[in-house]
Amino acid sequence: MEISKLKYLLYSDQELLELLKMGDRWAFNELYGRYWESSFHLARNILKDGPAAEDAVQEVFAEIWLKRDTSIILNPKSYLYQAIRFQTFKIIRHNKVIAAHVERDFILNFSTNKGEENLFMREISIIVDQTVSMLPGKCREIFVLSRNGHMSAREIAAQLGISPKTVDNQINIALKKIRVALSSSLVLIEIILAHHNN
Numbered sequence: 001m002e003i004s005k006l007k008y009l010l011y012s013d014q015e016l017l018e019l020l021k022m023g024d025r026w027a028f029n030e031l032y033g034r035y036w037e038s039s040f041h042l043a044r045n046i047l048k049d050g051p052a053a054e055d056a057v058q059e060v061f062a063e064i065w066l067k068r069d070t071s072i073i074l075n076p077k078s079y080l081y082q083a084i085r086f087q088t089f090k091i092i093r094h095n096k097v098i099a100a101h102v103e104r105d106f107i108l109n110f111s112t113n114k115g116e117e118n119l120f121m122r123e124i125s126i127i128v129d130q131t132v133s134m135l136p137g138k139c140r141e142i143f144v145l146s147r148n149g150h151m152s153a154r155e156i157a158a159q160l161g162i163s164p165k166t167v168d169n170q171i172n173i174a175l176k177k178i179r180v181a182l183s184s185s186l187v188l189i190e191i192i193l194a195h196h197n198n
Helices: 003-010 013-021 025-047 050-066 076-109 119-133 137-147 153-160 164-183 188-197
Strands: none
Touching (some): 119 164, 137 153, 153 164
């Protein structure tokens, strides 16, 4: 390492922050080196996923560099603790939204018309059909039109003379009941992920 770069090892965090505001890349690199590992461990403890934790840390440090002129950082350790937690929660929230869409799509479009011989798939089909058969009349009718008839909420609403919002509410009620029934079989997540990856 060059002597000119070694001096950054001797700077305090506050001195590095001042240099960072002036666009000093070596000051940023030193802060990165000092706090990357602890930031990564924090992110990994929350996400339970190494690559996702690395992405979260990279995103936070990239934001620090990009907003170096305007960010107010008094204590790097405290700032990074809060920033990493915020970033990981964003990732969790984003993934939950994706999972919810995948789950909804899976249930609504699930069919055994492809000649599946997998025991799990037949089991899922039985559970879904049984749960649908026990739905209240209007809820069952709407769900069947959506799942089997592949009709949109607007199309169902027009056919039944109700509002699209009512259709969505009834579909969500049906999905909630099916989700509960499937979760008790302990295979929902496995099947959804396999379906999503294919």
